[in-house]
Amino acid sequence: MGEGSPQSRDLVAGLEKGLQVIEAFDQERARLTIAEVAERTGLTRAAARRYLITLTHLGYMRHDGKLFSLTPAVLRLGQSYLHSARLPRIAQPLLYRLAYSLGEAASCGVLDDGQLVCVAAVSAGRLVSTTLQPGTRVPAYCTANGRVLLSHLPPEEVERYLSSVAPERITAHTIVHRERLAVEIARAREQGYCVVDQELELGLRTIAVPLRNFRGDIVAAMNVSVHEGRMPLDTLVERCLPAMVKIQAELSALL
Secondary structure (H helix, E strand, O other): OOOOOOOHHHOOOOHHHHHHHHHHOOOOOOOOOOOHHHHHHHOOOHHHHHHHHHHHHHOOEEEOOEEEEHHHHHHHHHHEEEEEEEEHHHHHHHHHHHHHHOEEEEEEEEOOEEEEEEEEHHHHHHOOOOOOOOOOOOOOOOOHHHHHHHHHHOHHHHHHHHHHHOOOOOOOOOOOOOOHHHHHHHHHHHHHHEEEEEOOOOOEEEEHHHHOOOOOEEEEOOOOOEEEEEOOOOOOHHHHHHHHHHHHHHOOOOO
């Protein structure tokens, strides 16, 4: 195929709409009616019903009366990525070494449509946050991995992101002003790492660095997460950053 967007005749509209139906379900909307699915996807109620029935037949959906919900079979889609993509397979053993050398949790994430998606994680025996699990999606603006990745986007893409995002005050520490976020993103680029203190979850402190491939392109970010009661901010940088830089260099040679 050539560069640019594909022709509409080359797209399978049914597949696109079926995936939209699956994506209509999330943590806040775990069970939906046909009408709610139609509203969230832009489909007619008749079309939404057909897609829900088809997905139920294929085992990806179940229904209880008028309410539909996803089944664990949907996890196969994510597992296909985790098992086939190079990044999680290469990063996981080095994350393991990093996490256990520090006695803290470590994870690796990528940007997807303005969100940070965790693709590999190791807890080292400490469950710091439920968001540090492969497959979880969190806002990029309030995470260390997210800000590191945003900081290496072209300036026009950063401006576009900041103009479109609607930051939510998740905790009392969350930065929600776009001008302040722009400053923090620029700081992450300048210093080569980013620290976020309890902006996503109370008690969660995180430091992140970018991950480059052998060509020098930023392909992901890696973080170490600690509980704020166990490690002050200055100690977080002093203790964790040197170990992260070593793993960062090793991963860059492999990616």
